[in-house]
Amino acid sequence: MDKAYKNNDFMMGRDARPLRILSEYLEPQSRFARYRIADTVVFFGSARALPHDLASEELENAKATGNETTIAKAECAVLLSRYYEDARSLAHKMTEWSKSLSKTSRRFIVCSGGGPGIMEAANRGASEAHGISIGLGISLPFEASKNPYITRELSFEFHYFFMRKFWFVYLAKALVVFPGGFGTFDEVFELLTLVQTRKSSKKMPIILYGKDFWRSVVNFDELIRWGTISASDLSLFHVADSPDEAFDYLKRELLTLYGEIDAEAPGV
Numbered sequence: 001m002d003k004a005y006k007n008n009d010f011m012m013g014r015d016a017r018p019l020r021i022l023s024e025y026l027e028p029q030s031r032f033a034r035y036r037i038a039d040t041v042v043f044f045g046s047a048r049a050l051p052h053d054l055a056s057e058e059l060e061n062a063k064a065t066g067n068e069t070t071i072a073k074a075e076c077a078v079l080l081s082r083y084y085e086d087a088r089s090l091a092h093k094m095t096e097w098s099k100s101l102s103k104t105s106r107r108f109i110v111c112s113g114g115g116p117g118i119m120e121a122a123n124r125g126a127s128e129a130h131g132i133s134i135g136l137g138i139s140l141p142f143e144a145s146k147n148p149y150i151t152r153e154l155s156f157e158f159h160y161f162f163m164r165k166f167w168f169v170y171l172a173k174a175l176v177v178f179p180g181g182f183g184t185f186d187e188v189f190e191l192l193t194l195v196q197t198r199k200s201s202k203k204m205p206i207i208l209y210g211k212d213f214w215r216s217v218v219n220f221d222e223l224i225r226w227g228t229i230s231a232s233d234l235s236l237f238h239v240a241d242s243p244d245e246a247f248d249y250l251k252r253e254l255l256t257l258y259g260e261i262d263a264e265a266p267g268v
Contacts, residue, residue: 024163028156032171035153036104039258040111040134040171041094041250043087044187045118045178045209046080055081083178083210084121089243090176090209091125091133097251099131108173108254109134113164114146114155118178123149136164169194173258174205174250179213195236205253206237207246214239 010016050058055077062074091110098108110126112119114135126133127149135150137157146155158164169191177188188208194200208214223229240246 021160021163024158024160025166028167031153031156035132036106037109037134037154037171038105038107039173040109041174041176041254042111042168042172043091043118043122043176043178044113044180044184045083045087045121046180046184047113047115047117047119048077048181049080049084049087049117049121049178050077051121052078052081052085055084080179083213084118086209086243087118087121087176087178088125088128090246091122092129093125093243093247094250095126095129095131095133097247099129106132107258111136111168111171112150113137113168113183114150114157116147118180120147120149123147127151136167138164165190169200172204173202173254174207176207176209176246176250178209192236196233203257205250205257207249208237208239209241209246211239211241 004010011019055074059071059074059078062070065071094108095110098106098110101107109132110122111134112122114123114137119135123133123135124147132151132154133149134154135146135156137146137155138161139157139159146157156164156167158167165187168187175188175191177184188206191200191204192206195204195206220229220234224231224234238249240249
């Protein structure tokens, strides 16, 4: 008989679920320690965003079809592609700055969900700045979970959403939330809730990136009018609309809160 931990039927069965969950805590923890990752800046956003050149090419192809629905969809993709390029630029700036800090541990490392779209753009920008970046991927039946720009040694594949979310928050010192869909909204509102309720014990700058998008899809003023949030809750995040604006805000806040000293990852 095989040892229990070599029994694949047991390890993949219901009884061993606690072991699988624990492994998604311990293995990343070990790898982050090995590569001296102290903390991260997390990028969230749509997996559907395309680079501007590809979105523009798709628009030209759509125009050739003459189909109004196809053209309208392609025009939206071009608008969304702006955020791909902005995420790429911001990640590049953050990585260049990160590389200039203390070398004892790696600070403010770009981290994404590891997939395509905005996630790819963040890892791509870090790679183009000749820096490392993290991809916290998730196994999904309908979407590629890894983009080619993640640092190979820091590419993760999670089975459990809640363990992936844990690692997003545990190491994060700042969040940048680009336009996205259900997954992006799930992530940002859960994190805003953690900060609002002080279940996250650390100060964590949060940027909602893209004024037009966020003002059109979430009416925060109405939430205040209905009394479901307080006016002071709007101070939990900052809205930015350019890579330079977002970078200046992040750099100022991170230096104010954490300086350039090495630090252990705080608890959630």
